[in-house]
Amino acid sequence: MTQAQPPHRVVVVGGGFGGLSVVKGLAGAPVAITLIDRRNHHLFQPLLYQVATASLATSEIAWPIRSLVRDRPEVTTLLATVTGVDVATQRVRFEDGTAIAYDTLVLATGARHAYFGHDEWEPFAPGLKTIEDATTIRRRILMAFEDAERESDPARQRALLTFVIVGGGPTGVELAGTIAELARHTLPPEFRNIDPGSAQVVLVESGPRVLRGYPDSLSDYASRSLAALGVEVALGRAVSEVAADHVIFGDRRLETRTVLWAAGVRASPAAQWLGAPTDGAGRVKVAPDLTAPGHPQVFVVGDTASVLDRKGRPAPGIAPAATQEGRYVARAIKARLRRASRPRPFRYRHPGSLAQIGKQSAVIDFGVVRLKGEIAWWLWGLAHIYFLIGARTRLAVALNWVWIHARNQRSARLITQGKS
Amino acid sequence: MTQAQPPHRVVVVGGGFGGLSVVKGLAGAPVAITLIDRRNHHLFQPLLYQVATASLATSEIAWPIRSLVRDRPEVTTLLATVTGVDVATQRVRFEDGTAIAYDTLVLATGARHAYFGHDEWEPFAPGLKTIEDATTIRRRILMAFEDAERESDPARQRALLTFVIVGGGPTGVELAGTIAELARHTLPPEFRNIDPGSAQVVLVESGPRVLRGYPDSLSDYASRSLAALGVEVALGRAVSEVAADHVIFGDRRLETRTVLWAAGVRASPAAQWLGAPTDGAGRVKVAPDLTAPGHPQVFVVGDTASVLDRKGRPAPGIAPAATQEGRYVARAIKARLRRASRPRPFRYRHPGSLAQIGKQSAVIDFGVVRLKGEIAWWLWGLAHIYFLIGARTRLAVALNWVWIHARNQRSARLITQGKS
CATH class of the missing domain: 3.50.50.60 (FAD/NAD(P)-binding domain)
Known part of the structure; x- marks a missing residue:
């Protein structure tokens, strides 16, 4: 039976x-x-x-x-x-x-972000893996400008307008470029006591170049593009201290209230x-x-x-x-x-690497084909919209990007859970 | 000088x-x-x-x-x-x-919501005034279905699938109607152990009818529309107790994990x-x-x-x-x-009252003109889109409503801050 x-x-x-x-x-x-x-x-x-x-x-x-x-x-x-x-x-x-x-x-x-054995840095340098991480970072960035607007002490104002991103991989590059654009293009008409455009954005990378793993020419292009957006790229310096009001990398100490962590992950x-x-x-x-x-x-x-x-x-x-x-x-x-024979061992095929650098530029490495600049940005945008799920989301994201391009208006500038 | x-x-x-x-x-x-x-x-x-x-x-x-x-x-x-x-x-x-x-x-x-001297009810019956209030309520509603899916005890499952909204004004009516639609139309294909469509949605109003302040005929229509969506409208009963696992209104006790407060405000x-x-x-x-x-x-x-x-x-x-x-x-x-004469005393002119009852119906009271049903819904939708700020937002909201109508898909079904 x-x-x-x-x-x-x-x-x-x-x-x-x-x-x-x-x-x-x-x-x-x-x-x-x-x-x-x-x-x-x-x-x-x-x-x-x-x-x-x-x-x-x-x-x-x-x-x-x-x-x-x-x-x-x-x-x-x-x-x-x-x-x-x-x-x-x-x-x-x-x-x-x-x-x-x-x-x-x-x-x-x-995986989660990791601090190379310095878990005590986490409260001062949030990483970016979850929705909550993202809203935390958004709140920190936007609150820094709000607090600077109300601050009368020039040194504290300077520290509030200093943003340090640790890690020169794609996430670090993309964060630094977008924060610079937010400060230079979106916020200036809205503040009366500070000039958001004077914000200092520093990308710290311990290695000799950003976007390690990309061809040298694209890494160099990314560095130049970041510099054009007003991002200071500090290479070859490892972070040795992160605290509530400063960060130390190499021999340099910078007063800042906003350090973002894009350096390491742990499974x-x-x-x-x-x-x-x-x-x-x-x-x-x-x-x-x-x-x-x-x-x-x-x-x-x-x-x-x-x-x-x-x-x-x-x-x-x-x-x-x-x-x-x-x-x-x-x-x-x-x-x-099916009790069929085992498949052959897994082989990873690298489809290419893409990173956005601000709203008008990107770098793409398809191996033989390498792209940079505006064409790369369009391809980057299309690729990301393609991989989103559902027509509604694709339309909504495209709509937001059009608005950012045409008007420098960012649609999701809400500070939540910060004040009750 | x-x-x-x-x-x-x-x-x-x-x-x-x-x-x-x-x-x-x-x-x-x-x-x-x-x-x-x-x-x-x-x-x-x-x-x-x-x-x-x-x-x-x-x-x-x-x-x-x-x-x-x-x-x-x-x-x-x-x-x-x-x-x-x-x-x-x-x-x-x-x-x-x-x-x-x-x-x-x-x-x-x-103003904030108020509990008629029962501030101890607030943790069990969140009100709706801020963005954080809204994400809290969203998390409670969605988590109730998630917890019910994992619950094996039928009584506890029943309580998790019971939603009580206190207050029959526009906010209460709109919350009750939308929760009923979420339960009946959006969620059923996605759960395996429970039938979200069997959820009990109860709107409790201490007065003799919902939408007090509207003409009787529109109040009656709203009650009937809610009933058609599967909302039980309990009139003439005041809430006398709200706790983590139940609510008492009139002579009735209901086991529930989700009570929402739309009853009173305080300046x-x-x-x-x-x-x-x-x-x-x-x-x-x-x-x-x-x-x-x-x-x-x-x-x-x-x-x-x-x-x-x-x-x-x-x-x-x-x-x-x-x-x-x-x-x-x-x-x-x-x-x-200008040192001109004082303006005449302020006079409020009531432009009309609108309330949505689910995705296909609304009531509108313009005084002499009263509308209900689908035409009222369209007017309600156009009026709200008109009063939103900016073309991008109008497009995005319209896009979401189209998706809800055509696909019963709700775009913002994220549970955040609930689990880390």
Whole structure:
């Protein structure tokens, strides 16, 4: 006597690019999926800096996860915080003491910003990973101008109008460029006691150039573009102290009330849940098929996995890497269910690197093709709008960008939770 | 020997409809204006319930105050909290101990929700006056569905899916209708363990009908429309207890985790600053020219003023009343500067009452003309879009409404600050 087999239970932890890509790739497979995230929304992190700099509203780059899988009855979405994995009994544990069983587990739990062992800097130098991070940074930036407008002491006013961004990667470059534009183009007509355009914006990078990983010519172009926007690029200097009223980098001390952190990330604690070996950033050193070593039922993807590309270099912590890994894992799960041969080892293909530098310029590295300037900006804009979810969001984001270009007006300049 | 006279100093406290209307009306007058608000934004309160119910984003109904007066060099905007007025020396005092002098003062400091002496209800029954109020209510509503999805106890699940709105005025009616639509139309395809459509939405009103102040026929229509959306309208019952897990109204006790307060308001403490006589809601009983009794240099407008209309009834706490009062005060100030005769006493003209009941219906009372149903909805929508500020916002709000109509998708369904 045979019984109808219950469907294979796939539990996916994390509704970012990696986790969603697994769920998408499993469409039509005989599985029951539980998609778990501690937030109710999927976040388009590549544009998060635009929320932090008042260009976009949060709802334009975030979507309720369960709305994205509404047409998939086999997918159950849970808003819940995972606290551990019991690999022996194949269960995921939640904060409230309950647990859920899996046949296959996918950990796509991402990363947070990290302070190189200086966690005490966090209150003074917020990083940018979540919606709340972005609204915190937005409040800090806008409040600095508001406080400067009311400040009568010139030294304190100067400190309030000084903005230091730590880390010369894409996020640091994009933050610095947008803050400079906000100060130089959007705010000046609105203040009476200060000149927002006199704000000092400093981008601090410990390495020899910004956008490390891009070709030298594009890094140089980015530096020049930032300088043209009025950003001071301080290279080759590591930050050694961050406090409420100053920052020290190299031999330089700068009085400032606003330090933003775009320098380092640390993976989620997924490796600890598994007792798996990690790289320096806490990422699980996965097997070539993206399983956790010794745990063939457990896949790890995205920012919480350490994956090597064709040349033995680690795949970068960007959306396309997470998406490719998720897609691969979905194929691997389907192959196992069909008892087909294992897919070939995962290979990361780099689609190109893009970074915006202010509202009229960008750099793009497609390997053989390199673009910069206004054409690159248009491509950057189209690419980002293309990858947004849904026509309404695309229209809304395009509308905001048109307004920023035509009028220098930023639509999301709200200070919330700062004062009651 | 004569000296150039310094311009007359007008200090306006509050950047709502009343305060902004004063500033607008003073364009071209020989005055130096300081516009003070403790928030950085002007808020379009008539649509705040749409932020609370995930239909609109905060940035679509709020604008930085200083951006609204950027073309008026004689206007200085301050983000600051006023703590008192020294009428003897004509100074406004700030939280930080500083003060600013005025020749003419306009208090337009609005109102907060009030609990009829039961302030202990506030944590369990949030009201709706600020952006933060709206995101708090949105989080409560959305989290109730999320928690219900994970709850296995049927009684607790039932309580989580029960929503009680206290107060049958326009805000209560609009909240109840929109929550019912969210539950019945937007959410059902996205949940697997519960049926969001089975949610119980109860509107509690102590009076004999909803929309008191509207003609009976429109009140009746609103009740029927709410019933058609699945809202239970409980009339003639006052709330006697609100707690974390239940509410008691009349002889009925309902287990619920979500009670929303739309019942009462109390004016800002402006009257205490002046030592002025007040009505029962704490509003300053102003003279016929909207000055505070005994303080001819101090005008009071909007929700913090008690103003009688032609028939001796108090002007309602709505945007048109505040706007008319602000316009009148600007005229009165200009007349004084010209040493012209005093303007005739202020008279409130009621432009009509509008309330939306779900996405396809509204009621409008223009006095002789009364409208209801779909035509009223279109007029309601056009009127609100007309009064929004700026083309970008109008487009964005219209876009959201189209999406809600066509797809039942609400764009601002983000839970923030709930979990870290």
